[in-house]
Amino acid sequence: MSIRVLVVDDSGFFRHRITDLLSGDSRIEVVGSAQNGMEAVEQAKKLKPDLITMDVEMPQMNGIEAVRVIMRECPTNILMLSSLTHEGAQVTLQALEAGALDYLSKDMRAWMEHSASLEKQLRDKVVELGRSRHSKLRSTFISPNNVGSGKSKSMVFRPEAESKTTRSxxxxxxxxxIEKPRYPSGSTLRxxxxxxxxRAKPAQPEIKKSTAxxxxxxxxxxxxxxxxxxxxxxxxxxxxxxxxxxxxxxxxxxxxxxxxxxxxxxxxxxxxxxxxxxxxxxxxxxxxxxxxxxxxxxxxxxxxxxxxxxxxxxxxxxxxxxxxxxxxxxxxxxxxxxxxxxxxxxxxxxxxxxxxxxxxxxxxxxxxxxxxxxxxxxxxxxxxxxxxxxxxxxxxxxxxxxxxxxxxxx
Missing domain, CATH: 3.40.50.180 (Methylesterase CheB, C-terminal domain)
Structure with missing residues (x-):
């Protein structure tokens, strides 16, 4: 069964580029697209995709807010597309806090040059994330407002302000x-x-496989x-x-x-x-x-x-x-x-x-x-x-x- 993908980006160029790259893989089916966060939420509810590729900066509702709403109303695996800047890194980590699973850099030159490496990376991430168990585990997701309530186990980040005040x-x-360990002569890494x-050769015999x-x-x-x-x-x-x-x-x-x-x-x-x-x-x-x-x-x-x-x-x-x-x-x-x-x-x-x-x-x-x-x-x-x-x-x-x-x- 193919991985059903919803592509979300306010740029027509990126929507078409992502769709073209994914459509060339028999493991993937692009089932729809959206150009802002509000459309993304609506399409996610309607199409129930296995994965959503999500832009960050969009009109009406940005990608981070869209991730929060989707994770609350129709939990879905999400791959963020982000620029390799300091600001882009901060925003991407916020998206991961909101519930996105992973990210991929949005380097305009690489996308325009039809990079084979980028194409493989995008397709592989989409397939792996689309197949991941988190589509069903996301029922345990809780919003940052509920962190610490003890009602659920969440894999999201804690809000920054929470634990800083309790730090020693x-x-x-x-x-x-730390104390330097002592080892026989010749065992130190050159x-x-x-x-x-x-390429270093093992110093000990082949280990036995763990079974229990x-x-x-x-x-x-x-x-x-x-x-x-x-x-x-x-x-x-x-x-x-x-x-x-x-x-x-x-x-x-x-x-x-x-x-x-x-x-x-x-x-x-x-x-x-x-x-x-x-x-x-x-x-x-x-x-x-x-x-x-x-x-x-x-x-x-x-x-x-x-x-x-x-x-x-x-x-x-x-x-x-x-x-x-x-x-x-x-x-x-x-x-x-x-x-x-x-x-x-x-x-x-x-x-x-x-x-x-x-x-x-x-x-x-x-x-x-x-x-x-x-x-x-x-x-x-x-x-x-x-x-x-x-x-x-x-x-x-x-x-x-x-x-x-x-x-x-x-």
Whole structure:
């Protein structure tokens, strides 16, 4: 069965361009179009599409407000089209807060030049999101006005003003660097390009596949853990927000975050998370120190690794064109495996593709622990599925379980 799509944009050029690109894929059927938010709401109710592509700036009712109304009255999977500007990033994150699942950049030149890469990305996103389980999970969606009521579990962001007032003072947050672990001579990661991490030969025999998983009540942070590394993609912003806002200011481990996002978006996203969380969150810069209660978000277009010369610092490397993802979960996982071995807790969250699987294999070969998000709570069960199917996950958890488990010292 084809994915039924409603195209919403106030620009006639973009409506026709998007329709042409999607109509060329046998998996997709464009069932209608709208040129403003009010029409989008009406068409969504009438046509009941599997997915809506939504512009942000439109007359009468903008895309963000249209998303809010649609999610309240006829929940539907929504893909936002946004410009790669600072303002565009802010507005796109607001749309994700309102209930949209993902976004795609609206670069006029790429759209006019008939970019094959753009065409594939658009079609793949539409198909994956159209098939996702969230069309039925959206019944749990609640508006920002109801957040905190305890009546429902939502995957949307909290309003910025909510948790900032409850955040601990700077003096309450640990400032010491993490203790450097000791490993046998030769085990430290040599300085090399980011892509070389993925070619490193495993130091341990092939691991056995995991076939049984503990209940969440029996899962805990492994003893001896020194660092938490989290990878995510489609649906990741909401998932990361849900997890990180539950962590206390005195969270005892440093956190590395790898979210597939362009550079402009990662800077805005890190700022928003920092405003919402009790822990500190910032976009990573070369030389930043690893500290308990601090999360470093890999900047878009670059790779983030642990400095092989100083294991309490990170390095930001240029994005290798040979790698599909910039930043890449595989690269950061591999670096953590080389630097901290079995002292790593790796978490793989919702996202398309299989980024993180190869890095997770290296982590498991070093004795590290891997937690994967379950299918039911994923926007797209791609990255976690790749890890689970490879037998690399120690435990599979619902999105609602990560935060409470991480916050509990056992």
């Amino acid at each position: 003072t700077p003096s309450a947050r640990p400032t010491r660097p 300085e090399r390009s980011a892509s070389s991490h993925l 998983y503990k209940s969440a009540s029996k899962v805990s942070v492994p003893s001896g853990c020194k660092i938490v590394v989290i990878g995510s993609s489609t649906g990741g912003p909401a998932a990361l927000q849900q997890i990180l806002t539950q962590l206390p200011a005195n969270f005892p481990y440093p956190i590395l975050l790898v979210q597939h996002m362009p550079k402009t978006f990662t800077s805005v996203f890190a700022t928003r998370l920092d405003q919402q969380c009790k822990i500190s969150v910032k976009e990573a810069e070369d030389g930043d120190r690893l500290m308990p209660g601090r999360a470093l978000l890999a900047p878009g277009g670059h790779q983030m690794i642990i400095d092989p010369r100083s294991l309490d610092k990170i390095r930001i490397m240029p994005g290798d064109e040979r790698l599909t993802y910039k930043p890449s979960v595989d690269v950061t996982y591999a670096s953590a495996a080389k630097s901290y071995g079995n002292k790593v807790l790796g978490i793989i969250l919702t996202g398309m593709g299989a980024d993180g699987r190869d890095g997770a294999k290296m982590l498991r070969q070093q004795g590290a622990t891997i937690w994967a998000q379950n299918e039911e709570s994923c926007t797209i069960y791609g990255m976690p599925q790749a890890v689970v199917n490879a037998g690399l996950a120690n435990d599979i958890l619902d999105l609602t379980e990560f935060g409470p488990i991480l916050s509990t010292r056992r």
